[in-house]
Amino acid sequence: MKRQIAALLAAAALLLTGCGATAQTDPPTPKTKEQIKADDEQMWEMTIDTQIPEELQAQPHPVADSFAGGTGTEEDPYQIATADQLALMAAQINRAHHFNNREEVEAATSASYVLTADIDMNDVTDFDSWTQQAPEYLWQPIGMMYDYTLPDGEEAESLSSFAGHFDGQGHTIRGLYIISAYYNTDASNQPYYGLFGNVVDGVVENVTVTDSLYHLLTPVSLHPAGGIVSHLGGRLENCTSDVDIVAQAGMGIGGVVGDLSGGELRGCTFTGSIRTEGKVFHAGGVLATGAGGTVAQCRAAGTLDFAQPPVLSLGGVTGEVMDAVGSALLLEDCVNEMDLDGPGIAGSLASLHDGVTIRGCVNKGSATGGGITSRLTVYKDNNIETSGTIRMENCVNQGTVQGEGEQGGLVGTVEMYDADTGLIVTGCRNEGTVTSPDGAGGLFSTVRAGSDTSVQISDCENTGTVSSDESCVGGVVNTLFVQGGTTGADVLLQNCRNSGQVTGCGYGVGGIFGRQLGRMDDDLTGNTFRLENCENTGAVTGLMPCVYAGGIAGYLPFTGSSTGVTACRNSGTVQLYADQPLEDSGDGQQYVQGVIGGIVACAQASTAVQDCSNTGSLEIPQDLASLGYAGDLVGYTFSNGEPILGLTGIQDGKAIF
Numbered sequence: 001m002k003r004q005i006a007a008l009l010a011a012a013a014l015l016l017t018g019c020g021a022t023a024q025t026d027p028p029t030p031k032t033k034e035q036i037k038a039d040d041e042q043m044w045e046m047t048i049d050t051q052i053p054e055e056l057q058a059q060p061h062p063v064a065d066s067f068a069g070g071t072g073t074e075e076d077p078y079q080i081a082t083a084d085q086l087a088l089m090a091a092q093i094n095r096a097h098h099f100n101n102r103e104e105v106e107a108a109t110s111a112s113y114v115l116t117a118d119i120d121m122n123d124v125t126d127f128d129s130w131t132q133q134a135p136e137y138l139w140q141p142i143g144m145m146y147d148y149t150l151p152d153g154e155e156a157e158s159l160s161s162f163a164g165h166f167d168g169q170g171h172t173i174r175g176l177y178i179i180s181a182y183y184n185t186d187a188s189n190q191p192y193y194g195l196f197g198n199v200v201d202g203v204v205e206n207v208t209v210t211d212s213l214y215h216l217l218t219p220v221s222l223h224p225a226g227g228i229v230s231h232l233g234g235r236l237e238n239c240t241s242d243v244d245i246v247a248q249a250g251m252g253i254g255g256v257v258g259d260l261s262g263g264e265l266r267g268c269t270f271t272g273s274i275r276t277e278g279k280v281f282h283a284g285g286v287l288a289t290g291a292g293g294t295v296a297q298c299r300a301a302g303t304l305d306f307a308q309p310p311v312l313s314l315g316g317v318t319g320e321v322m323d324a325v326g327s328a329l330l331l332e333d334c335v336n337e338m339d340l341d342g343p344g345i346a347g348s349l350a351s352l353h354d355g356v357t358i359r360g361c362v363n364k365g366s367a368t369g370g371g372i373t374s375r376l377t378v379y380k381d382n383n384i385e386t387s388g389t390i391r392m393e394n395c396v397n398q399g400t401v402q403g404e405g406e407q408g409g410l411v412g413t414v415e416m417y418d419a420d421t422g423l424i425v426t427g428c429r430n431e432g433t434v435t436s437p438d439g440a441g442g443l444f445s446t447v448r449a450g451s452d453t454s455v456q457i458s459d460c461e462n463t464g465t466v467s468s469d470e471s472c473v474g475g476v477v478n479t480l481f482v483q484g485g486t487t488g489a490d491v492l493l494q495n496c497r498n499s500g501q502v503t504g505c506g507y508g509v510g511g512i513f514g515r516q517l518g519r520m521d522d523d524l525t526g527n528t529f530r531l532e533n534c535e536n537t538g539a540v541t542g543l544m545p546c547v548y549a550g551g552i553a554g555y556l557p558f559t560g561s562s563t564g565v566t567a568c569r570n571s572g573t574v575q576l577y578a579d580q581p582l583e584d585s586g587d588g589q590q591y592v593q594g595v596i597g598g599i600v601a602c603a604q605a606s607t608a609v610q611d612c613s614n615t616g617s618l619e620i621p622q623d624l625a626s627l628g629y630a631g632d633l634v635g636y637t638f639s640n641g642e643p644i645l646g647l648t649g650i651q652d653g654k655a656i657f
Contacts, residue, residue, distance in 0.1 A: 371397025
């Protein structure tokens with residue numbers, strides 16, 4: 001990337017000079033390769049070798065004189081039956097454009113090709129030793145567009161992307177070997193790593209790549225690496241990557257595709273491995289990063305092994321993905337089966353343009369942050385006046401979600417600070433255990449709403465155990481956070497259910513919702529929070545000391561806002577629990593330290609609780625009777641400020657301080 005920026009600056013300076021510009025500023029002095037290497041070593045925090053060790057070097061694969069048949073049209077594609085013919089395809093597409101061959105090269109890049117047999121690019125008998133001893137032949141990805149100039153003045157060749165049609169017809173390619181280091185071979189400077197490099201408007205389908213090694217000794221800096229395709233702007237369908245990617249460091253690594261740019265990735269599977277030794281920014285079992293496009297019916301079932309966690313995003317299916325101008329993002333019917341130290345489906349999802357939809361995705365592995373994603377972020381792009389929306393539909397987490405920080409069965413954190421942005425969640429379910437010392441939610445841990453934002457969570461269900469022995473929890477949502485000065489925020493939880501066991505402590509433990517959170521004494525007039533037609537049947541346990549626990553909601557303290565709990569039902573047990581004796585105050589008085597309510601434990605006097613019913617038992621152990629208080633619907637209400645645990649008593653459902 002540094003090379004590209006330097007080249008663009010130099011080109012801009014030349015353009016200004018050619019147009020008669022009078023500026024006296026000299027163009028920047030290009031960096032030498034040694035300076036680039038020093039900068040990269042500082043960035044990546046590693047020592048970069050400039051040479052590929054002799055034992056890891058391989059020679060380019062021999063190239064056939066012709067294909068097995070065909071003319072390259074869609075009706076009569078070129079037929080590829082041998083390794084030499086696959087190398088011929090790469091060689092013809094990767095030729096540099098010159099004045100006298102441009103039409104010929106463009107014809108090759110847009111032609112149609114089919115595999116008619118399984119292909120072995122190398123003998124794979126000793127595949128497990130390739131990281132110590134290279135096989136015979138090197139692979140150069142099909143379609144490697146160089147779009148930059150080396151800063152020392154040496155121009156890189158301008159090579160082609162792939163815009164044709166490649167149909168593997170269900171065949172398998174074995175034995176691809178890619179090795180990279182700085183500057184000592186033609187292959188070392190390639191910006192793409194995969195069976196294909198840059199696919200733009202092209203189609204690649206029905207092929208499996210296995211017993212292949214991408215050994216990246218230097219950082220993957222310009223473009224993410226991918227098992228099948230490095231950069232995808234076209235369509236990749238029904239492909240399997242059983243590739244081993246071993247990298248020192250990199251911007252992004254995906255098991256199937258490195259980077260998606262408005263393309264389609266459908267029906268693909270990752271069963272290989274990704275292993276890194278240094279810093280990596282984005283990684284995913286199927287896809288590393290993306291902006292716009294579709295990822296559908298994809299499955300991650302390989303292994304990920306990182307010496308240090310990815311800096312920005314890691315997901316079982318994809319790392320960081322978002323929508324783009326003119327291109328919405330769809331994640332549909334994807335499955336993660338891997339156990340990993342990150343969220344099950346996507347590292348993070350962001351929307352600020354045409355919208356993001358994640359539908360029908362299932363996580364089956366253990367995860368951290370969220371079973372589906374650790375972070376949903378919704379922005380407004382003020383430059384073009386578009387506002388993001390994220391829709392999550394019929395997604396399921398079945399794996400255990402645990403770790404420090406905000407943990408959610410579906411999502412760890414939702415962030416919405418810009419006006420006119422929205423989150424719509426329908427038909428989602430968590431079945432796995434969710435645990436964190438810092439707070440946990442059966443579906444969402446924390447939702448951060450800003451002015452004029454909209455959140456709708458409906459027809460969702462938690463059946464898993466949700467717990468925190470040090471903080472608040474909610475069976476569906478743990479925390480709603482609203483900043484002071486926020487107006488117009490509208491948050492609705494509707495037709496949601498919990499049957500899982502919910503256990504936590506602090507200011508908010510609820511079968512459906514844990515707590516509202518904001519700065520003390522903030523006036524939140526003009527905001528709306530509603531719990532409608534929700535039901536809890538699971539046991540809700542508040543861990544003493546200092547706890548508010550409710551069958552539906554724990555803590556609703558917002559002043560000035562319109563907070564309502566309507567037509568909600570609880571039949572689960574709500575109880576206080578202490579695993580050790582609580583200390584006596586020593587002043588002869590008893591202080592209430594725990595409050596439970598059949599519907600809400602603690603709420604502002606202005607909170608409307610209407611048409612609700614509780615048939616669950618409210619239980620305070622005998623040894624805690626003098627320290628706890630229970631109310632059939634609402635434990636207690638208060639006004640004029642936030643309640644303080646340690647109050648001396650409760651009369652008629654109101655605190656006595």
